[in-house]
Amino acid sequence: MKLTLRVWRQQNADADGAMSTYEVDGISADMSFLEMLDTLNEELILAGDDPVAFDHDCREGICGACSLVINGGAHGPERTTTCQLHMRSFHDGDTIDIEPWRASAFPVVKDLVVDRSAFDRIIQAGGYVSVPTGAAPEAHATPVPKADADFAFEHAECIGCGACVAACPNGAAMLFTSAKVNHLNVLPQGAPERETRVLDMVAQMDEEGFGGCTLVGECATACPKGIPLFSITGMNKEWLRAGRKAAKR
Amino acid sequence: MTRTMWDSPLGKKTVMAVSGLIMLGYLAVHMLGNLKIFFGEGEFDHYAHWLRTLGEPFLHYEWALWIVRVVLVVAVVAHAVSAYQLSRRDIRARPTKYVHKKPRASYATRTMRWGGIILGLFIVWHILDLTTGTVHANGFQHGHPYQNVIDTFSTWYGNVIYIVAMLALGLHVQHGFWSAAQTLGVGSRTRDRAFKTVANVLAVVLTAGFVAVPVGVMTGVVS
Structure with a gap:
């Protein structure tokens, strides 16, 4: 050729x-x-x-x-x-x-190389679970329903390449952030930080200067791992829920 | 909490979704009310007068109407300010365009911003034309909405402005309603077909219902 x-x-x-x-x-x-x-x-x-x-x-x-x-x-x-x-x-x-x-x-x-460390800082803001280190716990001690495990896995597939941001006409990082929020928030291991995770990660995402979501759907079309557009809907739901809980405190 | 909500783009999106739904609810009622024009002058003018006495004797004359007006102004301003601020942010987040352009997104999605501006200008003209009568053609008569509507749709520009705006409305509602569902976190894979259908039906019914009035006047069904 x-x-x-x-x-x-x-x-x-x-x-x-x-x-x-x-x-x-x-x-x-x-x-x-x-x-x-x-x-x-x-x-x-x-x-x-x-x-x-x-x-x-x-x-x-x-x-x-x-x-x-x-x-x-x-x-x-x-x-x-x-x-x-x-x-x-x-x-x-x-x-x-x-x-x-x-x-x-x-x-x-340089040329085709871009600095994606903004993604690392979003992960640092809440894309983790705090667990005591030591011997691995008994695998069956924390049961996870099959549907939740599948949901978490679908979102855990995100490799953080940034194609969602590149494809978005607003340069938004909503799909990336929502993949991590949904992945961890649905699991029992992620429950203790469920509210702070979504609030902190969204705040960091905004801090980095990413745009907002206008539901164009280019991100989900470009995603090599097939993270669904509804991931963003799920994060919005988690964010509103966390906001309501924070207001009650 | 309120402050952090407004500072966050996700909070502004929530404001847009809620204010959009308020306006959508109003539009549905407004469109149905407009259709009374097909039952003749007496019934239409009587309906218009009833809007002023709505809620009496609990409410004073025209209070219900003014409450609706205040809610709508708040909704329109909140919607427009959020849209402006979010758009500014979105444009800043993607300062460099791609050299190789791909056809992107549906027409309704791409025209949300310009469509919103068209609708904003239309609302100003519409109020000056049929509420205050400031720019009304052929002498505005207070208390005779039937005649005023016929006057407006007897001018070519009245028809053009109105029909273009209603087409923009249909497109805006089609993407806006579905987007509001996602912003408020109620959309899902299983419910998506339902939300898309409702969005399409709302868009078509609202546009058709509103456009029926100028078409009625133009064809002489309403005269």
């Missing part, structure tokens, strides 16, 4: 960026999108140019490191992570636009 790539190049956080055009040849349909970029970078390095910086780690679709907006879609045209997107989704002669996640809470570090 011969492809034309239009890639966002930006020297550093303060520099102005622009789209640069590159031609790559000899791309196999079996290559992953990241391997295709590796091919481009090898050519750039051999030519003495600066390779394109992009985030990647496990390349198995489970770590959440890769992060590209491909032809206007977060993680590209398939519903998966960029590392699991293969070149068979494209055709010979295609022009592919590659851009970084766009959100003021995700500033560009």
Whole structure:
């Protein structure tokens, strides 16, 4: 396959960026999108140019490191992570636009790499359960109904890649935050911090400068892990409930 | 608590949902009342007069009407201020657009902001036209709403403004009602079809019900 790539190049956080055009040849349909970029970078390095910086780690679709907006879609045209997107989704002669996640809470570090530490701070605000350390408790000591376990697991699938923020026209982190809130709030282990978790995580999310939800639904469409849009509804419910409880105290 | 609620974008969304539902409830009643125009001048004007005596003798003359007006003004202002502040925040959160644009979201979803502005301007014109009569064509007559309505819909611009606004209303309600359900945390996978259906039905029935009046005047059914 011969492809034309239009890639966002930006020297550093303060520099102005622009789209640069590159031609790559000899791309196999079996290559992953990241391997295709590796091919481009090898050519750039051999030519003495600066390779394109992009985030990647496990390349198995489970770590959440890769992060590209491909032809206007977060993680590209398939519903998966960029590392699991293969070149068979494209055709010979295609022009592919590659851009970084766009959100003021995700500033560009270099080229296609953005700083997603805002997500870490949201998790630090309440995306955990406080448990005494020591020997693991007996597994059956805390029964969890099957429906709750399934619900928690569906939301626990979030890998924190940020595709929801990238896809959202408001740069909102509602789907990410709600996935973690729903995951922990439905479980008995998360119950002691149920109210503070949602209030603190939402407050941190706002503090980071993410936008608000207008129920467009782009986030859930882009999510490689299929976190449902109703996750946001669930977080709204938890937030209102926690607010009512806080008002009573 | 009230303060933190208003400071939080989620709290403002809640304000928007509740104020939107209040306005929606009013619109349903307003639309049904409007349809009385098809029963003739006597019944329509009598209904309009009854709105002023509603609640008597417990309430004074026109008090019920003024209570409704105050609630509506509060709802409209709360809805608009929240929308403005939230929109500002949303635009700040995504300062850089993507070079490669994809067609996004439904028409109703994309037009919420502009649709809201159109509706806000329409409300101002509508009150100046048929409540105060300030911009009314052909001489406004207090106490004769039937004639005033016919006057308005006898002008081309009256029909255009009204029908465009009612189409904007339908789109606004279609996305707004469903969104309110999500904001208030009552939506769910199992109830989604029901909420979407109610949103669509409300949008179509409200638009059709309101538009029936200018169409009635234009076709001569109401004269």
